[in-house]
Amino acid sequence: MEGRGSHRFLQVDEGIPGRGLFRAEDVVKMEGHSRGPHPSPWRGAMRPSKHSMQGRVCLVTGATSGIGKALALRLAERGATVVLVARNREKGEAVRAELQQRTGNPSIDLVLMDLSSTESIHQGVADFQRCYPRLHVLVNQAGLVQSQRTVTAEGLETMFATNYLAYFTLTNLLLPQLKAAAPARILNVTGGIEAAGSIDFDDLQGEQRFSWSRALAQSKLADVLFTYELARRLEGTGVTCNALNPGGVKTGLGKGAGGVPELFMKLGSLFFADAEKAAERFVHPLVAPELVQVSGCYFGPDGRTLAKSSARSHDEAVARRLWDVSTRLARLPVARAA
Numbered sequence: 001m002e003g004r005g006s007h008r009f010l011q012v013d014e015g016i017p018g019r020g021l022f023r024a025e026d027v028v029k030m031e032g033h034s035r036g037p038h039p040s041p042w043r044g045a046m047r048p049s050k051h052s053m054q055g056r057v058c059l060v061t062g063a064t065s066g067i068g069k070a071l072a073l074r075l076a077e078r079g080a081t082v083v084l085v086a087r088n089r090e091k092g093e094a095v096r097a098e099l100q101q102r103t104g105n106p107s108i109d110l111v112l113m114d115l116s117s118t119e120s121i122h123q124g125v126a127d128f129q130r131c132y133p134r135l136h137v138l139v140n141q142a143g144l145v146q147s148q149r150t151v152t153a154e155g156l157e158t159m160f161a162t163n164y165l166a167y168f169t170l171t172n173l174l175l176p177q178l179k180a181a182a183p184a185r186i187l188n189v190t191g192g193i194e195a196a197g198s199i200d201f202d203d204l205q206g207e208q209r210f211s212w213s214r215a216l217a218q219s220k221l222a223d224v225l226f227t228y229e230l231a232r233r234l235e236g237t238g239v240t241c242n243a244l245n246p247g248g249v250k251t252g253l254g255k256g257a258g259g260v261p262e263l264f265m266k267l268g269s270l271f272f273a274d275a276e277k278a279a280e281r282f283v284h285p286l287v288a289p290e291l292v293q294v295s296g297c298y299f300g301p302d303g304r305t306l307a308k309s310s311a312r313s314h315d316e317a318v319a320r321r322l323w324d325v326s327t328r329l330a331r332l333p334v335a336r337a338a
Contacts, residue, residue, distance in 0.1 A: 051287040057135050057181070058286075059128065060238065061085040061115060061170065063144030063284075064095045067189060067246060071139055073099055074283040081107040083128065085142070087114050090284075115142050115166035116152045118330050125173040134181035135174055137286050140167040141189035143219075149210040156329065157205040164220035168226055168323075169330040175239070182238025183292050186230070187285055190223040190243050195310040196223030199318055200327065218327035222322060224298065224309050229319040231296030240295035242285055245307055 055313075058075045062068030063084035076082045076099050086092030092110045100108050109131070114123030129136075143163040150158045156165065167188055172294075178184040197217030202208075206215055227243040234241060284303035285291055300307035312318070 002029075006023055007036075012161070016269070025235045033180065045208070045252075050290060051078065053078040053137075053287060056078075056137060057083065057132055058137035058139070059083040059111075059112075059174070060139040060141070061136055061166070064088070064091050068097075068139070068141050069095060071141070071282060071286075073087065073102065074280060075286070076100075076103040076105045076288060078283075079105065080137070081109070083109045083111055083126070083132070085111055085113050087112065087117070099120070111292055114289045115170075116156075116158055116162045118154060118161075118165065118169050121166060121169045122173065122320070125170065129176075129177065132177060135177035136184050137188070137301065138174060138178060138184075138186045139286070140171065140173060140187070140223075142166065143189075145212060145216055146292045147212050147213075149206055155205075156335045157207075157210075158214060158220050160205060164222040165326060165329055167223055168326045169332070172327075172332055173232065174332065184239045185286055186241040187293075188223050188227045188241070188243045189282075190227075190245055191216075191220045192221035192245050193217045194224050194245075194313060198312060199225070199322055201321065204325070221310065221313060224313040225315070225319040225322055225327075227298075228296055228314065229316070229323055232316075234295065240291075240293065242295060242297045242299060243309070244246075244282060244299045244303065245309075246282060246301055 053075055058070045059074070059078045060068050060082060063072045063082075064086045068085075072082050072084055072095075075134070082099070082105075084096055086095070088232075089110075089112055092112065096108050096110050110119075112125050113127050113220055144159060146159060152158055152161050154161070170180040171186060178186065190197055192214075193216055195217075197220060199218060199222060204218075224243050227241055231241045281301065282305035285294075285299055287295075296310040298307050298313075299305070
């Protein structure tokens, strides 16, 4: 039976830079690791998990296209109440109707948010909270790529605001609902480019030096740092937080970005996986009963194998400093902690 507030963690291998945290009872003893990805700590065939999500409320960002839409579909197929986060009402309603028709699940809702705006996120969360006292699954995956630096109405670099600060703001504001629903799960979708990133606290918004690849790598590294820091802060609450590197997937990322990033994404899409097929793998950390107490992990593209994130992603001092800076930028109470 899924228990609340009973996390037990251990470090998988001190010889590998980066830490994987598991519930002690569920860990298969691992010896003789290479410096590559960790093997899966569970057994079983690599087939899509079909665990029921009846009675569970799931909120998915970026849900009108790509990975977000595909994950919303997979969760709705399993009977979950799925709340789609969309910026555009017309597009959001169209996807909502499509998913209801395809799955036969009427319990698909819509909440409007512009994830580049902390003000919009605060308002969207208030709208959600009026209808849903509990949240069992939160998927943070919306993102964008731009060839040129732009800033939001709040003066933040747009990729930083959308790809990272939205994760931080939305998750912190929804923690009361997640804790009320415990056991609950948070999944932050990041990317392998995080390994090329660094957090430049002197130029966090790219005002002095900007490139699309640098901004993207920084935002994805920030997502992984946030995942590990939040997992530490959530110990004992019954809420877990993990990251997923989806690998190459056909999405709308880069569309309209112009220049090199758009060309890069178009060329890459020739070799990338279909989002709906890939989502059968990505949904596993959200639904598998054996993972209910697994937290602070970085899943590879199959949704089961633990990959190795960068050494920088495990710098706890940087993670704490980023948390403090983000708290101010997100207009959260300074004392707020998981």
